[in-house]
Amino acid sequence: MMSAIRTEPLANLRQGLHVSVSQVKAWIMCPRKYAHSYVWGTAPAHRPVALAFGTAVHRALEMFYEHLQAHGSKPSVDEVQTAFVDRWTVEVRDPLPLLFDDETPDQCKDLGVALMGAFCQQGFVPDEVLAVEQPFGIELVDPETGEVCDIPLVGAIDLVAQHQGKVWLVEHKTAARRFTPDRITWDFQPTCYLHASRSLGLENPTAAFQILLKTKKPTCETIPLTRDQASVHEMIDTVFQVLKGIEAGAFPRNRGWGCAGCQYKHRCG
DSSP states (O other): OOOOOOOOOHHHHTTSSOBOHHHHHHHHHOHHHHIIIIISOOOOSOEEHHHHHHHHHHHHHHHHHHHHHHHSSOOOHHHHHHHHHHHHHHHHHSSSOEEOSSOOHHHHHHHHHHHHHHHHHHSOOOSEEEEEEEEEEEOOBOTTTOOBOSSOEEEEEEEEEEETTEEEEEEEEEESSOOOHHHHHHOSHHHHHHHHGGGGTOOSOEEEEEEEEOSSSOEEEEEEEOOOHHHHHHHHHHHHHHHHHHHTTOOOOOOSGGGTTOTTGGGTO
C-alpha cells in the first residue's frame, strides 16, 4: 500500500510565471488564438460546448475517484450521474453562452448521463487511489544543450493509482470518436506526466488514457501508453520551441477546421 502523494497546491504553482501542456497545445493549434486567450486578454464571444461538457465529465470522474479513495468503494451510478448533471447545470447557466452544434442543452445532459452510466460499468477501477488531480511543477532541462528553462511546466494528473502492483497515471478524455494510432503514440500530455512523476517520487509508472466516447452507444475504454526517453526529449524540445515563439511574439493565424467554433473569430480579422 502506498500513501497518498503530497505536493504544493496547484493554485500556488500557478501563481508565478509558468507554462502548461494545454498552453503549449493551444499555441501549436493556432498562435493567434493563444495570444487572444493568454497574452492579450481578449474577451471570448462564447464557450465551446465540448469544453463545458468535458468539464462536467471531469467533475463527475473526480467525485467517483475521491469517493473510491475515501471509502474504498465505488459511489452509486446515480451519484456519479448527479455529479455530472450538477456541473453541467452550472456550465449552462454561465453568463458566457455556449456554442452548440445541432444538439440542445438537454440532449447534451442526456448524453452525459448515459456516458456516466457507461463509465460506471466499464471504467478504470484501480486497487487503490493515490491522488486525484495531482499537481506538479517541474523544471525543464534541454537534453541537448543543458539549458535550464526559467519557466516551470505546471499541471495536474487526473488520477494517480496503484493497480496490479504498478502505479498508473491516468488522463481522462472525452471524444466523439476513437483516438487514431498517431494520437495515442504522439500526444505529449502523458509524456509530461511520466516526466513529472520523478519529482513526485513515483517509480516506473504506467501512463494511460481513459477515453469516454460520445458515440451513439456511449462507451469507455482505458488505453495503456508506451513512452521512451526519446519521447521525453521531444516533449521538452517542443515546450522550448513554443516558448521561444511566444517570447518572440510570433502569433500568426493558423486558419483551418478550428476557426468555425473559435471563441475569438470575431477578432481575427
